[in-house]
Amino acid sequence: MSTIKLHDKYFEPYIDQGKIDLIVKTLANQIAEDCKDETPIFIGILNGCFMFVSDLIRLYPYSCEVSFVKLASYQGTETTGIVNELVGINEDLTGRTIVILEDIIDTGGTLQKIYDIFKNKNVKKLKIATLFFKPDVFKKELPIDYIGLSIPDEFIVGYGLDYNDLGRNINSIYKITTHKMTNIVLFGPPGAGKGTQADLLKEKYNLVHISTGDVFRFNIKNKTELGLLAKSYMDHGNLVPDEVTINMLKAEVEKNTDANGFIFDGFPRTTSQAEALDAFLSEKGETINAMIALEVPEDTLVERLLERGKTSGRPDDQDESKIRNRFNEYNTKTSILKDFYAKQNKYFGANGVGSINDITNRISTIIDTL
Numbered sequence: 001m002s003t004i005k006l007h008d009k010y011f012e013p014y015i016d017q018g019k020i021d022l023i024v025k026t027l028a029n030q031i032a033e034d035c036k037d038e039t040p041i042f043i044g045i046l047n048g049c050f051m052f053v054s055d056l057i058r059l060y061p062y063s064c065e066v067s068f069v070k071l072a073s074y075q076g077t078e079t080t081g082i083v084n085e086l087v088g089i090n091e092d093l094t095g096r097t098i099v100i101l102e103d104i105i106d107t108g109g110t111l112q113k114i115y116d117i118f119k120n121k122n123v124k125k126l127k128i129a130t131l132f133f134k135p136d137v138f139k140k141e142l143p144i145d146y147i148g149l150s151i152p153d154e155f156i157v158g159y160g161l162d163y164n165d166l167g168r169n170i171n172s173i174y175k176i177t178t179h180k181m182t183n184i185v186l187f188g189p190p191g192a193g194k195g196t197q198a199d200l201l202k203e204k205y206n207l208v209h210i211s212t213g214d215v216f217r218f219n220i221k222n223k224t225e226l227g228l229l230a231k232s233y234m235d236h237g238n239l240v241p242d243e244v245t246i247n248m249l250k251a252e253v254e255k256n257t258d259a260n261g262f263i264f265d266g267f268p269r270t271t272s273q274a275e276a277l278d279a280f281l282s283e284k285g286e287t288i289n290a291m292i293a294l295e296v297p298e299d300t301l302v303e304r305l306l307e308r309g310k311t312s313g314r315p316d317d318q319d320e321s322k323i324r325n326r327f328n329e330y331n332t333k334t335s336i337l338k339d340f341y342a343k344q345n346k347y348f349g350a351n352g353v354g355s356i357n358d359i360t361n362r363i364s365t366i367i368d369t370l
């Protein structure tokens with residue numbers, strides 16, 4: 001199970017199906033113990049309660065009736081305080097034992113209204129059962145007879161509960177995520193070993209590696225519109241225009257909404273790309289945690305790239321003037337990003353000369369402190 005996205009928010013697994021089953025079973029038994037000598041009417045408060053009621057009723061061993069009422073009180077993640085009209089009660093409740101079934105009670109505003117309505121119906125007993133209860137925010141004096149599980153004040157979805165109508169069909173409970181991604185910009189001139197290191201680091205830290213160069217090359221190989229557009233720039237070692245690159249990057253991130261984080265390799269390469277990335281991540285409540293720059297002397301890089309060009313088939317690796325042009329792009333446009341991240345105290349240099357393993361260890365030491 002991993003993080004899910006509903007509308008604009010991310011949720012992580014919280015209470016699994018097995019635990020919910022146990023809680024519901026316990027509630028059914030407690031109510032049964034108290035109500036076994038009569039036929040209670042269970043009244044579910046729609047919409048959130050439908051799975052809970054269905055499961056509880058299946059486990060209820062004695063005679064009972066079931067009905068539903070509807071009251072809407074939520075808009076977004078916070079209680080609005082607006083409580084709408086109650087719809088759905090047609091039975092005569094005089095002299096009956098009523099058990100109100102709620103999926104979750106937080107401030108108690110909704111419940112108070114329902115409670116008052118039922119209190120006026122000459123019932124014999126009025127009991128309240130809730131699957132989840134948030135004691136930290138409950139503001140009312142109402143007696144809650146049966147509580148499945150008390151939870152901290154966290155926004156949850158699943159098992160009937162929604163976030164703006166989505167998430168009701170999930171079989172377990174998820175909570176809004178406070179977990180932050182680990183997002184790293186792996187930086188360094190062409191040939192510094194970013195791709196090699198990213199491959200190792202993504203396994204080690206369970207991150208998604210996005211290499212803009214690889215995405216462009218994939219598109220060129222498959223002759224997509226994006227590929228055709230990027231090819232002429234890339235073949236000469238020039239940067240593909242920002243707008244194209246930024247949109248492509250966003251699309252790659254959106255493909256992996258449940259990631260633990262990203263290794264951005266070859267992106268950002270310009271200040272406007274860095275600004276766009278910051279804005280895009282902050283919309284998601286995320287940020288770049290570090291820029292880790294591999295430092296390698298230029299002559300070593302030229303040797304590495306010409307060597308790679310013999311097997312990679314990359315036109316931009318086979319000609320020293322194109323390689324020098326890429327260094328030039330790096331030095332004039334890209335290396336200013338060092339300052340961009342240094343200003344945010346997010347810049348870390350790592351010696352990129354040595355064995356692959358040693359370099360991975362140097363980078364890991366940085367990531368482990370984030």
Ligand code: AMP
Nearest residue numbers: 212213233234238239240245266267269
């Ligand atoms: P790389 O594989 O990272 O060396 O990238 C190869 C080429 O892809 C670059 O020389 C650019 O032409 C293009 N490219 C990759 N990433 C970007 C980017 N962030 N902005 C603009 N062009 C890029």
